Amino acid sequence: MVSRATVYNTLNLFVAKGLLRQFVLTGGRVVFDPNLDRHHHFLDLDSGKIHDIPWESLRVSDVSTLRDFDVTEYQVVMRGRKNKK
Numbered sequence: 001m002v003s004r005a006t007v008y009n010t011l012n013l014f015v016a017k018g019l020l021r022q023f024v025l026t027g028g029r030v031v032f033d034p035n036l037d038r039h040h041h042f043l044d045l046d047s048g049k050i051h052d053i054p055w056e057s058l059r060v061s062d063v064s065t066l067r068d069f070d071v072t073e074y075q076v077v078m079r080g081r082k083n084k085k
Contacts, residue, residue, distance in 0.1 A: 011032050014032070015032070018036070019034075019036075020032045020033060020034055020036075021033045021035075021036060023075075025041075025043060025050070025077060026043070026077075026079075031050065035052055037055070038055040038075075039052045039053060039054060039055050039075070040052075040053040040054075040055065040057070040058055040075050040076040040077070040078070041053060041075065041076070041077045041078070042077075042078045042079075042080070042082070043077060043078070043079045043080075044080070044081060044082045045079055045080060045081055046081050046082070047082070049082075051082070053076075053078070058076055060074065060076065
């Protein structure tokens with residue numbers, strides 16, 4: 001048996017070492033992502049599953065026009081329902 005504190009301390013160590021990325025999706029829900037490549041996310045509202053979206057699939061306007069901000073990183077989080085095939 002492993003305590004919850006041990007699990008989160010280990011995950012936070014992996015983030016500090018650059019092995020995982022951590023971000024907040026919604027409502028304070030913290031997600032640890034092993035995909036370190038640049039990518040976006042799609043959150044399926046039916047299943048709760050998070051899908052990686054290739055970086056080049058989306059175009060974001062020029063962030064340099066945000067004069068009051070020094071943008072060092074960004075990602076898009078989309079929410080919706082995955083199409084049934």
